[in-house]
Amino acid sequence: MQIDKTDLGNSVTRLKLAGRLDINGSAMAEIPISLAAKNCQRLVIDMSDVSYVASLGVRHLVMAAKALDRGGGKLVLFSVTEPVAEILVTMGITDLIPMAPSEAAALVLA
């Protein structure tokens, strides 16, 4: 799992995840995601290169969303691939963590 962080200014951070958010990927992504959620107000995550999410990976996303929500912030995912979107929709997290088709749309939602 590769993770790139970009500070977009105005308390907005973009994370780009690439790879599988399985057990190993989730372990690598846990700290960067939680740190990003702690240090910004709005977090957008590029999921275009994420081919798979496991339960643990989604839990990290949910925990980040909770942390942001406590501070009045928001987490939005964008460019989510179809297989990953199916899992996220079935899990029902899209009410808490919206999915946007592009970065621009994600920044609007956030």
Add this chain to the structure above:
Amino acid sequence: MPSPGFISPLLTGLGLFFGGARFIAANLTPLAGPAARKLFHGAVRTSWTAALAGVFAGLVSQSTSAVTLVVVGLVRAGVVPEGRAVLLPAWSQVGAAALVILVSLQTSAAVACALAIAGAALYFDLKLTERLRHGVLVLLGVGMLFLGMEMLNVASDPLRVWLVDEGLLAKGESVGILLALGLVLAAITQSSTVAGAFAVAVVRAGIFDLGSALVLLVGASVGSAINYGVPGLRGEAVGRQVMLFQAAQKLSGASLLTLLLLLTAGRPQVVFGAFPMTPATAFAAIFLAIQVGGSLVCTLFYGPLSRLMERMAPPREAEALGRPAYLLEEALADPALALELVAREEQRLLQRLPAMLDGVRAEAQSGGLSAEVLRSAGLNVAAATRRYLARILEAEPGRHAVTRAMGMQRVLDNIVALHEAVEEFERAVRVAAPKAAEAVGRMVESLHMLLEVLNEIAQAQDAAEQEFSLALLGERRQVIEGLRTRLMGASSEARVQEALFRSTVLFERILWLARDTAVAVMQAGRETLAPETEAGEPVAVLAQGEASA
């Protein structure tokens, strides 16, 4: 070549003997009725009540194997603690010795009456109650047993002549062969009591003398110890420590008997010289004495033996999971504390639900327990928790505690339903996965996360955090319908399609149960925090309604 006049009565005698013993064992327990079963529930208050209950159970069932199985079942269900329960089967050996004593008595007149009554009742198809019918069958069993012995008596003289002619009787009296014969007898009959009764029969028939029969009994006791010890050590039987304790009782009896034979130089009849006893009666008396002696040794050394059993057969993970961890007897005196322990036990059960899917998740670590084992363990703990809650309510703890207990009962009912549904889901996925791996895998991961969310809600202390997570358990019928349509297209095989359909139905059901459980847990948490009067009554109305979606 053995004479035909020898074979027929021998086989007839053996058939009637063993068939009669089985008839007695099979019909005595129903004859005793619910009183016998109730006995177990109150039996383990002290070691000596357990001993008395064991003797009665053995007397009624004439089968220590049956008593062992019942006790293992009760221990597994958490009805009796394993500790003193091991004494019940050990002392049932003493009660079961009644069969051996019966066989040693000269009762041909009584046998004739028993057969006549049983035969007439069955032939004329008398309108008997269920219990009377069992009584008639017990009489028939007794008659068959003794008729079998009479046939063995008929076979004994020609058999003895044949054994002498073939030189087998001399060999047969060697210690090694007698011990082996006893081992084989115990292995075949799976009952040292029947083996003992058979030994009495051959003593009465004059085939073996008392000393030889006792050596045979040592072999049968060791064989019986092996019958119990092997499943106890191999861990195939639930209640392994009960099995091992039985083996210890058998070995103790065999040791005492060996000591008797050594001290009397193989002629134990010298001990009974002063008493007017036939060899058969003396054998029966010794048999009873070693059962009592073996059980007494095990009772007196219960502590050290229990520790040894614990080391030899430590509880396996599955067995430990099937027992409650928090439901302390002492806490029942304080309803608030007892309810808190119930809450912890329920949290413990909820924690296991995600692990039930590990067998069908690519992401799971291997080597975990199967869904079936976790389901079974979970249902055992839930049953024990239900009984614990009932005992809290029996103490009439006050309205607030009653309200909390009822809420916990609702959570517990859901937990049981969740265990059943998740295990069934796992089974359905196993059928479907080879043909629709990717699609099924996504559904499994989704369900795993939702069960983790339920677990988090149960553990969370913060109401806001619980509300946030509860949103993840919202209804999503349209999503599941869409998922179902996609999955059904994954395979044309009817069996796989049926499994896929069932898995989506179960997914929906589990989601509903998870949400209902989460709401109940959150409501119970709010009731815990509500202030109370000194009498344990709530100060204000507790219910704040269910959380909105």
